[in-house]
Amino acid sequence: MSTLDLTLPAGATNPLARLGWAVRDSVTVAGRSLRQIRRVPERLSDVTIQPVMFVLLFAEVFGTAITVPGGGSYHEYLLPGIIAQTTVFGCFGASVSMATDLHEGFVDRLRSLPIARSSIITGRLLAELATASFGLAVTLVVGVIVSWRVHRGVGHTLLGLLVLAVFLIAMTWLGLLIGMLVRSPDAVPGILFPVLFPVTFLANTFVPLKGLPGWLRAVAEWNPVSAVVAATRDEFGNPNPGISSWPLRHALPVSLGWGVGLIVVFGGLALLRWRKVSAG
Numbered sequence: 001m002s003t004l005d006l007t008l009p010a011g012a013t014n015p016l017a018r019l020g021w022a023v024r025d026s027v028t029v030a031g032r033s034l035r036q037i038r039r040v041p042e043r044l045s046d047v048t049i050q051p052v053m054f055v056l057l058f059a060e061v062f063g064t065a066i067t068v069p070g071g072g073s074y075h076e077y078l079l080p081g082i083i084a085q086t087t088v089f090g091c092f093g094a095s096v097s098m099a100t101d102l103h104e105g106f107v108d109r110l111r112s113l114p115i116a117r118s119s120i121i122t123g124r125l126l127a128e129l130a131t132a133s134f135g136l137a138v139t140l141v142v143g144v145i146v147s148w149r150v151h152r153g154v155g156h157t158l159l160g161l162l163v164l165a166v167f168l169i170a171m172t173w174l175g176l177l178i179g180m181l182v183r184s185p186d187a188v189p190g191i192l193f194p195v196l197f198p199v200t201f202l203a204n205t206f207v208p209l210k211g212l213p214g215w216l217r218a219v220a221e222w223n224p225v226s227a228v229v230a231a232t233r234d235e236f237g238n239p240n241p242g243i244s245s246w247p248l249r250h251a252l253p254v255s256l257g258w259g260v261g262l263i264v265v266f267g268g269l270a271l272l273r274w275r276k277v278s279a280g
Contacts, residue, residue: 022116029110029123033097034130046093047135051086052142055079058206059146069208072239079143080160080232081205084225086139087168088200090132091175095188098124098179102277111278121176121274128172136164151237160235163252166259167228173266180273204229208242221245224258231255 037044055078063074101107101124110120150157175192182188202216203209203225209217220226230251233240247254 018116022119022122025116025119026122026126029119030126030130033124033127037131044131044134047086047090047132048138050089051082051135051139054082054085055139055142055146058082062206066207068239069210069241070239073147075143075147076149076236076238077233077240078206079139079148080236080238081203081229082143083136083139083164083232084167084228085200085205086135087132087164087228088171088196088225090128090135090168091171091178091196092188092192093131094124094128094172094175095179095182095192096185097128098176099182099185099188102180103184107277117278120278121270124176125172128175129168132168132172136168148238152235156235156237159252160232163228163231163235163255163259166256166263167224170259170262170266173263173270177266177270177273180270180277199223200225204242204248210242218245222247224255224262227251227255227258 058078059075063078066074068074068077107120111117178188178191179185182191202220203223204220205225209220209226212220227247228251230240230243230248231254232238234251243249243251
C-alpha cells in the first residue's frame, strides 16, 4: 500500500483551513485509488471493454437490420444510448470498490489517522468519477471509429456532456451507497444487475420506443435513461425519433432534473450511511 501523507497541518483550526485540509486529503485518497489501477489494470475492464463490445456488437450486428424512423445513421442513433448506459453501469465499479475498502479494513486504517473523515468517501467519489470519465472517453473514440459524429456546435456538445456528467455523478453516489450497504463485494452484481440492466434496456437506448405496448412505452418514456439519451442526441445533433411524449420533447431540462434529483437523494443517503459507518 502506498504511504499517505495525512498528518494534521498546523493551524488547521478555522473553517477555511479545515476545508483545505479535507480537500487535500480527498485528493490524496483518490490518488491512492487511481494508482492501484497501474498494478491491477483489469479494474478498468468494466468501463472500457464492456462499452466497446456493446458499440461493436450493436453497431455492426443490429445496425444492418434496424432502420431509424425518419432516416439517419443507426450508428449515430446508437452511440448516445451506449454512452448513457456506460454512465449507469459506472455505479458497479463504485459499489465494488467501496465495499472492498470497507471489508478489507482500508477504511479502518484511514480512520485511525488524523484525516478528515469526509475525505474518505469524497476521495472514493473523485477516483470513481475519473475512472468512469476515462471509460466514456474510450467509448467516444470507438464511436468516432464506427462513424459516429457530432453535428452541432461546441456549446451544444458541451451541454450534452454536462447532462452525462450530472447523471454520472448521480450513479456514482448510488454505487457508493450500495457499497456501504452490502455485506460483501461479491453481493454487488447480484443486487445491481437485476435492477440496472432492465432500466437501460427499457428505454430508447438501442431501439425507438414506438413498437412497445402503450403502458410499457409510457414507463420507458419517463425512464430517466430515456431523457438522458434523448437530450444527448439532441445536443449532439444525432437522429432522435419518437419524441412525441412530454418528457422526451423536453429532454434537456428533464434529464438535468432527474440527474440533480438523484444526486440529492443518493448523495444524501450515502452521506447519512457514511456517518454511521465511519462512527462505528
